Amino acid sequence: xxxxxxxxxxxxxxAGNAMADTVEFCPNPSEISNVGGVLTAKTESGKGxxxxxxxxxxxxxxxxxxxxxxSSNDKVSGVGHLRACTYKTTGKQTVDxxxxxxxxxxxxxxxxxxxxxxxxxxxxxxxYFQCSxxxxxxxxxxxxx
Numbered sequence: 614x615x616x617x618x619x620x621x622x623x624x625x626x627x628a629g630n631a632m633a634d635t636v637e638f639c640p641n642p643s644e645i646s647n648v649g650g651v652l653t654a655k656t657e658s659g660k661g662x663x664x665x666x667x668x669x670x671x672x673x674x675x676x677x678x679x680x681x682x683x684s685s686n687d688k689v690s691g692v693g694h695l696r697a698c699t700y701k702t703t704g705k706q707t708v709d710x711x712x713x714x715x716x717x718x719x720x721x722x723x724x725x726x727x728x729x730x731x732x733x734x735x736x737x738x739x740x741y742f743q744c745s746x747x748x749x750x751x752x753x754x755x756x757x758x
Contacts, residue, residue, distance in 0.1 A: 682694070729751040
């Protein structure tokens with residue numbers, strides 16, 4: 614009786630660690646679904662989804678523009694939050710797609726390939742990091758523990 618319970622517990626622990634190690638990145642434009650202006654895409658881990666809203670529901674996503682990361686310690690290697698991935702549309706607009714917006718507060722993340730994220734200075738002295746690498750896997754991140 615103890616052995617099946619122990620095996621189930623170990624399997625659950627390993628599965629949880631595997632999900633925490635999943636590398637995520639902004640979805641490819643071809644992977645983003647548009648239903649009435651509501652944009653969705655699957656996450657790599659299968660937990661939650663990406664979500665965005667178009668002002669012009671019939672517009673299509675054409676290209677990736679950038680991703681913005683805010684670090685809690687103003688260092689790209691720190692833990693922080695992904696503001697969004699931004700894309701250009703056929704209507705010459707930009708649209709943000711958020712990572713797992715159903716989670717409050719935002720999911721804490723760490724960037725994976727730090728050289729791809731360039732330090733920027735925003736208003737009010739806010740430091741953030743922007744990734745504009747067109748190979749979307751260059752803007753990779755992991756959920757922080």
